[in-house]
Amino acid sequence: MTEARYDIPFNRPSLSGDELKYLAEAVRMGHISGDGLYTSRCHHFLERELGVRKALLTTSCTHALEMAALLLDLEQGDEIVVPSFSFVSTANAFVLRGARPVFADVRPDTLNLDEKKLPHLITRNTRAIVPLHYASVGCEMDTILEIARKHNLAVIEDNAHGLFGKYRGKFLGTFGCFATQSFHETKNITCGEGGALLINDDRFIERAEIIREKGTNRTRFFRGEVDKYSWVDLGSSYLPSDILAAFLFAQFQAYVQIQASRQRIWERYYYELADWADGNDVRLPVVPEDCDQAYHLFYLLLPSLQERQHFIAHLKERKILSVFHYVPLHTSKMGRHYGGAPGDGPIAEMVSEWLFRLPFYNQLTEIEQSRVIDAIREIRV
Numbered sequence: 001m002t003e004a005r006y007d008i009p010f011n012r013p014s015l016s017g018d019e020l021k022y023l024a025e026a027v028r029m030g031h032i033s034g035d036g037l038y039t040s041r042c043h044h045f046l047e048r049e050l051g052v053r054k055a056l057l058t059t060s061c062t063h064a065l066e067m068a069a070l071l072l073d074l075e076q077g078d079e080i081v082v083p084s085f086s087f088v089s090t091a092n093a094f095v096l097r098g099a100r101p102v103f104a105d106v107r108p109d110t111l112n113l114d115e116k117k118l119p120h121l122i123t124r125n126t127r128a129i130v131p132l133h134y135a136s137v138g139c140e141m142d143t144i145l146e147i148a149r150k151h152n153l154a155v156i157e158d159n160a161h162g163l164f165g166k167y168r169g170k171f172l173g174t175f176g177c178f179a180t181q182s183f184h185e186t187k188n189i190t191c192g193e194g195g196a197l198l199i200n201d202d203r204f205i206e207r208a209e210i211i212r213e214k215g216t217n218r219t220r221f222f223r224g225e226v227d228k229y230s231w232v233d234l235g236s237s238y239l240p241s242d243i244l245a246a247f248l249f250a251q252f253q254a255y256v257q258i259q260a261s262r263q264r265i266w267e268r269y270y271y272e273l274a275d276w277a278d279g280n281d282v283r284l285p286v287v288p289e290d291c292d293q294a295y296h297l298f299y300l301l302l303p304s305l306q307e308r309q310h311f312i313a314h315l316k317e318r319k320i321l322s323v324f325h326y327v328p329l330h331t332s333k334m335g336r337h338y339g340g341a342p343g344d345g346p347i348a349e350m351v352s353e354w355l356f357r358l359p360f361y362n363q364l365t366e367i368e369q370s371r372v373i374d375a376i377r378e379i380r381v
Contacts, residue, residue, distance in 0.1 A: 007319040008371060011186045014363040016254035022246035034239025035219070038246040045252045046196060049164075050171045052179075054199040056212055057245060058238045061160045061182035061195035065093030065130075068156045068178045068197065070211050070234055071204050072128060074099045079125045083113035084328045084340070085348040086132045090158050091329055099127065101338055103330035105345035109286040110134065111355075114347070115143040122147070128154040136294035137287050138167030141175045156180070159198075163189060164259060165294035172294075177201040183248055188262055188296055188362070189255055191248035194240050211235040258362055262295035265364050269298045272373050280381040298358045299325070300376075305353040307381055312356065318375045323357050 026032055039057050046055035058064045074080070076098035082091045084103040091101040102121050107114045113131045129148055131139040139157075148155045155176035159165075162172040163181055173179035178201075183194035197212075199205055209219040215235025220226050251258065270284055277284050283301040287293050302308040308324065315322045328348040330340025342349065359372055 005319070006316075006321040008321065008359050008364075008368045009361075010321040010323050010357070010359050012361045012363065013185050013190055013192070014361065016251050016258060016362070018253065019247045019250040022250050023243055026242050026246040032241055032243050034241060035222075036242030036245065038242050038249045039240070041249050042196075042245050042252060045249070046181075046198065050174055050198065052174055052198045052200055053202055054205045054208070056197045056199070056208060056238075057240050057248075058195040058197055058212070059240045060089075060193055061158070061180050061184070062089040062093060063236075063238045064180035064195045064197040065089055065156070065158065066096060066236070067208060067211050067238060068180065069094045069097040069099070071178070071208060072154055074127060077125055078127045079123060080128045080130055081113075081118065081121050081126060082130045082329065083132050083134075083348070084330045084335075084345040085111060085134070085326050085351055086158065086329060087160070087326060088329065088332075088334075090130055090132055091335075094128070094130070095334075095338070100125075101329070101335075102126070103328075103335065103340050103345060105347050106134070106351065108347050110137045110139075110288065110291075111347075111351055112137065112139040113144075115140045115147070118144065118147050122151050122153070126151065126153055128156055130156045130158055132158040132160070133162035133165060133167075133172050135285060135299065136162040136165040136172070136296035137285070138162070138165060138172050138291045141167050145175060154178070160184075160187070160195075161296040162294050163187075164255065165296075166292040168290045169292075173198050174200060177204065183251075188258055188294060189248070189251045191240070191244040191251070194244050194248060207233065212238040259295065261362050262360070265360060265369060266293075266295040266298050268369060269358060269360075269373070273300075273376060276377050280379075282381060298360050300356045300358070301351065302354045302356055303381060308354055308356050311376070311379060314379055315372070315375050318371070320359060320372055320375055322359065324352070325355050325357060326352060328352050 074097040078099040085106045111134045157176040157179035159173040160182035165172045179198040181196040218229040221229035329335045
């Protein structure tokens with residue numbers, strides 16, 4: 001059964017207001033390649049709202065991570081610490097530069113990188129820590145930053161889930177020297193495919209612009225700072241089309257409404273499933289008091305893989321699509337190539353088998369959500 005045959009999909013992208021208007025305007029202005037008017041507007045929005053030194057749109061969060069790896073001049077023999085329960089890009093972007101990923105297990109409560117494991121994973125070859133803010137709940141950044149300072153390591157926040165989330169009152173993505181954002185179709189705010197690199201250290205801004213522009217100083221040329229541009233550094237083509245930026249800017253303008261809608265959906269799942277979960281040995285998401293989540297996803301932790309598969313099949317029979325999440329990086333084919341092995345991350349392995357994600361998108365209706373909740377309540381574990 002394909003996703004199109006489900007009455008309630010796992011994800012459904014939606015318009016928030018002026019997307020089509022801005023797309024047409026970008027075409028009329030005659031600039032639909034990278035770094036047009038709407039790209040600039042998106043940059044200014046992120047810098048103003050988050051308070052970051054520089055924001056640069058990219059074609060994906062993966063490419064933003066690749067830019068971070070280039071900016072750190074990673075090379076063969078370097079190591080980076082990543083959570084094992086994460087998307088492959090969190091590791092792959094750095095592996096492409098020759099670095100070896102060192103896999104950290106995750107916390108049993110938030111499912112974020114377990115900061116208590118970090119001291120045992122750092123060696124003289126470690127160059128960076130790359131925490132993922134899972135489900136838009138902030139990692140323990142105070143501890144992570146303290147460890148990073150002690151060992152002179154860079155911190156790169158993979159904030160693919162967490163735009164507008166906060167840790168102790170401060171926006172996620174503003175702690176590390178770099179942070180990366182995703183605007184993929186499944187994210188709260190989207191342009192289909194897209195991302196951004198957030199730079200919190202002025203030393204990296206000029207070089208980031210060069211790397212993003214194929215290793216040239218073309219951005220400085222267009223600002224009138226040089227009389228011609230040429231190849232000056234490593235780089236690639238990381239600029240998204242201004243058409244994508246036009247779509248994205250309309251979503252940025254509606255972000256307050258988008259976040260409010262997602263908060264209502266998340267909270268309804270939580271409060272209407274709380275008693276059922278308590279009586280069926282099912283765990284709901286954990287959000288610590290010092291974290292303000294961004295309501296990116298809603299999951300259940302079932303007691304076993306068998307129960308998780310039963311839930312997915314049960315909802316499928318009712319034409320509702322639900323999904324699991326990551327395969328632990330350390331148990332994957334490439335993870336094993338870099339020294340990982342089953343048993344290295346017991347919490348990540350458990351979560352990978354037990355976690356079950358519910359349909360969650362901006363325009364999920366009350367009727368649709370009621371169907372999902374009713375279908376779950378039918379099951380007794």
